[in-house]
Amino acid sequence: MINVNSVKKIYSSRSGKVTAVDHVDLNIHSGEIFGIIGYSGAGKSTLIRMLNGLEIPTEGSVSVAGHEVSKIKGSKLRKARQEISMIFQHFNLLWSRTVKENIAFPLEIAGVKKTARDKKVLELIKLVGLEGREDAYPSQLSGGQKQRVGIARALASDPKVLLCDEATSALDPQTTDAILDLLVDINKRLGLTIVLITHEMHVIRKICHRVAVMEDGKVVETGPVIDVFKQPKKEITKRFVQQVIEPEDAKDTIEHLIAQYKTGSIVMLGFVGESAEQPVITNLIRAFSVSVNIIQGKISPTQNGSYGTLYIHLDGEQEEIDKAIQYLHAQEISVEVIEG
Numbered sequence: 369m370i371n372v373n374s375v376k377k378i379y380s381s382r383s384g385k386v387t388a389v390d391h392v393d394l395n396i397h398s399g400e401i402f403g404i405i406g407y408s409g410a411g412k413s414t415l416i417r418m419l420n421g422l423e424i425p426t427e428g429s430v431s432v433a434g435h436e437v438s439k440i441k442g443s444k445l446r447k448a449r450q451e452i453s454m455i456f457q458h459f460n461l462l463w464s465r466t467v468k469e470n471i472a473f474p475l476e477i478a479g480v481k482k483t484a485r486d487k488k489v490l491e492l493i494k495l496v497g498l499e500g501r502e503d504a505y506p507s508q509l510s511g512g513q514k515q516r517v518g519i520a521r522a523l524a525s526d527p528k529v530l531l532c533d534e535a536t537s538a539l540d541p542q543t544t545d546a547i548l549d550l551l552v553d554i555n556k557r558l559g560l561t562i563v564l565i566t567h568e569m570h571v572i573r574k575i576c577h578r579v580a581v582m583e584d585g586k587v588v589e590t591g592p593v594i595d596v597f598k599q600p601k602k603e604i605t606k607r608f609v610q611q612v613i614e615p616e617d618a619k620d621t622i623e624h625l626i627a628q629y630k631t632g633s634i635v636m637l638g639f640v641g642e643s644a645e646q647p648v649i650t651n652l653i654r655a656f657s658v659s660v661n662i663i664q665g666k667i668s669p670t671q672n673g674s675y676g677t678l679y680i681h682l683d684g685e686q687e688e689i690d691k692a693i694q695y696l697h698a699q700e701i702s703v704e705v706i707e708g
């Protein structure tokens with residue numbers, strides 16, 4: 369569906385040349401929700417803008433939904449953009465138009481007749497959950513509602529691909545989750561391919577099937593979200609994964625607890641997919657003379673399975689603790705002895 373081949377983008381500015389995107393290859397499948405994560409300046413915006421021809425690569429080629437967007441111009445590019453829609457962090461709505469009129473706008477431009485237009489707008493309003501707000505102006509809407517208008521407007525041309533440029537970055541956590549749920553719903557119902565850029569691993573964890581991690585213009589790691597959680601390869605990816613599974617306050621709690629437990633061992637267990645359902649702790653208590661205290665645990669569901677961490681404190685005779693740890697190592701889980 370989307371092919372990015374050896375793409376490079378160099379900007380020339382007064383202070384010299386900046387390589388914003390550096391030899392990137394991506395292959396995004398039809399019907400997939402694909403996330404691109406990176407810190408500020410990594411090149412995400414430049415990359416996503418090359419997917420709809422808002423930026424032209426300096427080298428390489430970009431093909432989206434059968435359109436060679438890196439090569440076409442004018443009316444051909446405008447036509448391609450009907451199949452490659454985009455939503456934005458700051459919504460980009462028309463402030464003097466109502467919800468209905470904002471959503472109708474791309475249909476007006478495309479020359480769709482009023483009756484067909486009204487019908488389509490009604491369908492879209494229902495799809496994004498904005499019933500009752502049809503005649504409101506953007507200034508009368510909450511952030512989440514404004515983004516729902518953005519999504520409805522982007523879907524008006526029945527696109528094959530939806531590009532999301534930090535679409536939830538201006539929203540509070542609860543509204544973010546509601547908009548992410550809507551994107552998953554649209555992806556499933558319409559079979560729409562979604563590409564999003566973000567600096568938040570929560571967004572990737574919650575809705576993406578696969579992820580690419582960007583650093584200094586390069587894609588440094590890519591794969592199914594669950595695999596990246598299970599085994600992040602690069603240091604930057606580890607940091608992003610920790611954003612979700614190990615918040616700062618959890619670290620403090622663990623340190624506090626380590627200080628409290630004078631004997632025994634503290635072990636961090638990592639569960640992925642099916643291993644999250646194994647009765648590992650029950651087996652441990654049954655087979656070894658150890659006591660097990662559960663200190664802290666968290667399960668993070670992703671679109672392709674769950675990932676969880678569990679901190680436990682094992683106490684008893686050292687020999688039994690060692691055997692218990694050996695048993696844990698033999699299971700399909702990751703084991704890290706933090707203390708003891």
Ligand SMILES: Nc1ncnc2c1ncn2[C@@H]1O[C@H](COP(=O)(O)OP(=O)(O)OP(=O)(O)O)[C@@H](O)[C@H]1O
Pocket residue numbers: 379380381386387388406407408409410411412413414415
């Ligand atoms: N039009 C431009 N002219 C010159 N340099 C640019 C231009 N646009 C982006 N850059 C530079 O290219 C690099 C990548 O920027 P880009 O906006 O793509 O990164 P990003 O990951 O999206 O970051 P952010 O989230 O802060 O936008 C940065 O060093 C940026 O300063």
